[in-house]
Amino acid sequence: MSASAAPLPAEAPPAAPRRADARFMRGHPARWIALGFGSGLSPWAPGTVGTLWAWLAFVLLDRWLDPLGWLLVLLAAFALGWWACTRTARDLGQGDPGAIVWDEVLAFWIVLWLVMPAGFWAQAAAFALFRFFDAVKWGPVRWADRAFKAVPGRPPGWAQGLGILLDDLVAALCTLLVIAAWHWL
Numbered sequence: 001m002s003a004s005a006a007p008l009p010a011e012a013p014p015a016a017p018r019r020a021d022a023r024f025m026r027g028h029p030a031r032w033i034a035l036g037f038g039s040g041l042s043p044w045a046p047g048t049v050g051t052l053w054a055w056l057a058f059v060l061l062d063r064w065l066d067p068l069g070w071l072l073v074l075l076a077a078f079a080l081g082w083w084a085c086t087r088t089a090r091d092l093g094q095g096d097p098g099a100i101v102w103d104e105v106l107a108f109w110i111v112l113w114l115v116m117p118a119g120f121w122a123q124a125a126a127f128a129l130f131r132f133f134d135a136v137k138w139g140p141v142r143w144a145d146r147a148f149k150a151v152p153g154r155p156p157g158w159a160q161g162l163g164i165l166l167d168d169l170v171a172a173l174c175t176l177l178v179i180a181a182w183h184w185l
Contacts, residue, residue, distance in 0.1 A: 050101025
């Protein structure tokens, strides 16, 4: 066999899936972000716990941020979250691990940013609607969830990192459409 016909080296197999825990989270800054500063480590409903963390963080941050400040935070949270989710999914060896909740954080911050000022019960209704669309994965949310799935046998890449965020952004859009329709009626 000639040197030019030498076989290409095989791609390294992906790491076996890992379980996210506090030790794993402390291993890299991207993991802190992707795991919602620990909220994604909840053994029960990490997406819901991550969304609750997002709500609390929003209420606290909203004291210091005006709408333009929030826009800049959301843009930075999207870019940073895309990187963090991609890196953490790769480190976990999974396409869309349940412990990654930055997608819920970012999406619910967008919902709250657009519905505020709103009272507690309006915020709670937005929370319930968002969790419904995210959990049920109805229609366009299901499409977005499947659009960038990881390829079996290959580590997650940038497209899958975007996919982690995308279905929750679509769930946020569905939530906002329902809220807008309710206000219109």
